[in-house]
Amino acid sequence: xxxxxxxxxxxxxxxxxxxxxxxxxxxxxxxxxxxxxxxxxxxxxxxxxxxxxxxxxxxxxxxxxxxxxxxxxxxxxxxxxxxxxxxxxxxxxxxxxxxxxxxxxxxxxxxxxxxxxxxxxxxxxxxxxxxxxxxxxxxxxxxxxxxxxxxxxxxxxxxxxxxxxxxxxxxxxxxxxxxxxxxxxxxxxxxxxxxxxxxxxxxxxxxxxxxxxxxxxxxxxxxxxxxxxxxxxxxxxxxxxxxxxxxxxxxxxxxxxxxxxxxxxxxxxxxxxxxxxxxxxxxxxxxxxxxxxxxxxxxxxxxxxxxxxxxxxxxxxxxxxxxxxxxxxxxxxxxxxxxxxxxxxxxxxxxxxxxxxxxxxxxxxxxxxxxxxxxxxxxxxxxxxxxxxxxxxxxxxxxxxxxxxxxxxxxxxxxxxxxxxxxxxxxxxxxxxxxxxxxxxxxxxxxxxxxxxxxxxxxxxxxxxxxxxxxxx
Ligand code: BGP
Numbered sequence: 112x113x114x115x116x117x118x119x120x121x122x123x124x125x126x127x128x129x130x131x132x133x134x135x136x137x138x139x140x141x142x143x144x145x146x147x148x149x150x151x152x153x154x155x156x157x158x159x160x161x162x163x164x165x166x167x168x169x170x171x172x173x174x175x176x177x178x179x180x181x182x183x184x185x186x187x188x189x190x191x192x193x194x195x196x197x198x199x200x201x202x203x204x205x206x207x208x209x210x211x212x213x214x215x216x217x218x219x220x221x222x223x224x225x226x227x228x229x230x231x232x233x234x235x236x237x238x239x240x241x242x243x244x245x246x247x248x249x250x251x252x253x254x255x256x257x258x259x260x261x262x263x264x265x266x267x268x269x270x271x272x273x274x275x276x277x278x279x280x281x282x283x284x285x286x287x288x289x290x291x292x293x294x295x296x297x298x299x300x301x302x303x304x305x306x307x308x309x310x311x312x313x314x315x316x317x318x319x320x321x322x323x324x325x326x327x328x329x330x331x332x333x334x335x336x337x338x339x340x341x342x343x344x345x346x347x348x349x350x351x352x353x354x355x356x357x358x359x360x361x362x363x364x365x366x367x368x369x370x371x372x373x374x375x376x377x378x379x380x381x382x383x384x385x386x387x388x389x390x391x392x393x394x395x396x397x398x399x400x401x402x403x404x405x406x407x408x409x410x411x412x413x414x415x416x417x418x419x420x421x422x423x424x425x426x427x428x429x430x431x432x433x434x435x436x437x438x439x440x441x442x443x444x445x446x447x448x449x450x451x452x453x454x455x456x457x458x459x460x461x462x463x464x465x466x467x468x469x470x471x472x473x474x475x476x477x478x479x480x481x482x483x484x485x486x487x488x489x490x491x492x493x494x495x496x497x498x499x500x501x502x503x504x505x506x507x508x509x510x511x512x513x514x515x516x517x518x519x520x521x522x523x524x525x526x527x528x529x530x531x532x533x534x535x536x537x538x539x540x541x542x543x544x545x546x547x548x549x550x551x552x553x554x555x556x557x558x559x560x561x562x563x564x565x566x567x568x569x570x571x572x573x574x575x576x577x578x579x580x581x582x583x584x
Contacts, residue, residue, distance in 0.1 A: 121528025123185035134168035141197025143233035156543035189231035199235035262322035306385035313398025331404030340414035349444035368396035406485035410465030416445035
């Protein structure tokens with residue numbers, strides 16, 4: 112007998128500022144690292160960037176009206192730091208605050224609960240120029256100031272907050288694959304910057320307690336539960352190591368304020384361990400979350416990786432299946448295709464059961480409520496001549512993942528909400544505009560890039576029925 116979804120379940124959808132807003136230099140906004148990085152030739156798919164994106168900045172009313180039409184109960188969006196502080200700190204840009212105020216008020220007017228993400232990767236370029244952004248401890252103070260500004264302004268209206276989005280994925284691409292700004296490939300710098308991000312996250316959460324005592328906050332983690340490729344002890348050990356270094360490394364610090372001991376010992380031996388100063392552990396322990404945000408797209412399967420083995424493979428950014436993207440740490444583990452799972456055109460394993468497994472692991476180890484802050488299917492959608500988009504594959508994907516959410520609730524997981532990625536189609540950081548996730552299609556007519564017409568897909572109407580029936584559908 113399956114348990115029903117809770118009565119106040121947050122049926123949501125998600126987005127992020129850089130991927131939807133556009134208006135990159137309007138109303139006093141300063142440039143973010145992405146405004147600069149995307150202009151370097153070859154850094155993004157066909158040089159696509161978020162200068163216009165889907166023009167949500169000017170069309171937020173139209174977008175919120177569509178959310179209301181879909182019956183959305185919650186909407187996760189992010190605030191662009193350089194819209195609020197064009198220089199990263201110092202003088203606040205009132206026009207930036209006003210934009211988010213209008214958006215939040217519009218959501219509330221339709222009874223849609225805002226879920227505000229404080230940081231979805233768009234750090235102000237000014238801070239990168241001044242001190243290397245996440246590579247300097249100076250950012251802890253500046254991030255805290257920025258967050259406090261938002262707490263003071265919106266703390267009375269916004270109940271749910273996400274601190275850092277996918278710190279693990281973002282730092283990994285920024286400092287290991289080099290595919291996010293600043294485009295570095297250096298494990299030492301990776302672990303140091305990541306530690307500083309932990310401290311900034313904890314400090315912002317500690318301040319939250321003071322300014323928004325009734326609210327709830329947590330980071331969103333890009334969670335890929337690890338599987339062993341086989342039952343051979345070698346692969347089992349590889350899987351254990353991967354679970355420690357790719358999941359517990361973040362989750363333990365967020366939830367307990369501590370690094371997993373075996374992983375830390377290993378990093379010390381390699382000379383990669385982060386610099387930990389006096390007081391760091393106290394700060395980490397003072398900034399633990401109310402819930403964990405989980406962004407789930409796929410499980411990852413690991414096998415033993417010889418010492419001369421793979422480090423990072425070529426990522427599929429084209430949507431042509433069959434890239435050799437295996438990544439790992441030589442001597443420990445590497446990812447490998449799971450023969451039991453189908454993949455998307457971007458070679459992401461489709462694994463709804465992995466979501467249930469991940470939710471259960473999270474519950475058993477940390478015991479915190481979980482909010483699914485992202486989950487979805489990136490596809491090439493087709494706009495038919497009659498103006499419809501038949502994305503049955505997306506419905507099948509989301510339905511199978513929702514079934515596993517309900518199984519997990521039945522298993523005892525305290526699930527607060529489900530925010531599929533994404534509400535409208537958006538810019539994909541590395542895959543441009545061709546990879547679509549939305550319930551709402553955005554027509555990018557090449558001859559008129561500003562047209563950007565919104566068209567609900569089949570999945571829009573399906574999700575509306577899911578929400579209306581509280582998951583019965
Ligand atoms: C997550 C990000 C989102 C979004 C999503 C889809 O990692 O938090 O911002 O982009 O992945 O990824 P992609 O656009 O690479 O397909």
